[in-house]
Amino acid sequence: MPELIPVLNKNDIDNMVTRVASKISSDYQDHELILIGVLKGAFVFLSDLVRHLSIPVKLDFIRVCSHGSGVSSSGNIRLTKEIEMDVNNKDVLLVEDIVDTGLTLSYIIDYLKAFNPRTVKVCALIDKHERRNANIKVDYACHKAAEGFLVGYGLDYNENYRNLPCIYHLKL
């Protein structure tokens, strides 16, 4: 049986999201901001994040498949849902669940740049910075993690555990 070891509880998550939302609200105070959530993993984080923002924002989603069905990134990234909003000359904030090697994010940023946004920044729930293998910057990170496979709060393992309200380390 896989074991779930608690990493972040509801209170930890609430504090992290509040802190990052307040920074984003202050940085983008006089800007028209478009948040682009990366499906599926960021859906819970994004829904909490937007409710903590004190500035008006618009929302869109993108979906990429990159992880296969295991615990390590395949590096083989495929776009399965395009953006629908016009981001030309707009400030865009990508909202990701986890940035690990950074290959997924690098692919998404390259895709978005073709639509000529004014700026593209990145907000991630979890920044696994030690395994970074792409030249990208995580502008807003809620939590930095070193190793281990995390589930819950939108994060899955083979589509399971997304509904858990807290974040756990999955020990297989």
Ligand code: 5GP
């Ligand atoms: P990267 O391309 O940065 O290596 O991988 C990013 C994607 O891999 C994330 O969007 C996420 O879907 C998945 N991923 C990486 N680490 C984890 C993890 O610890 N738990 C889960 N559930 N997904 C992960």
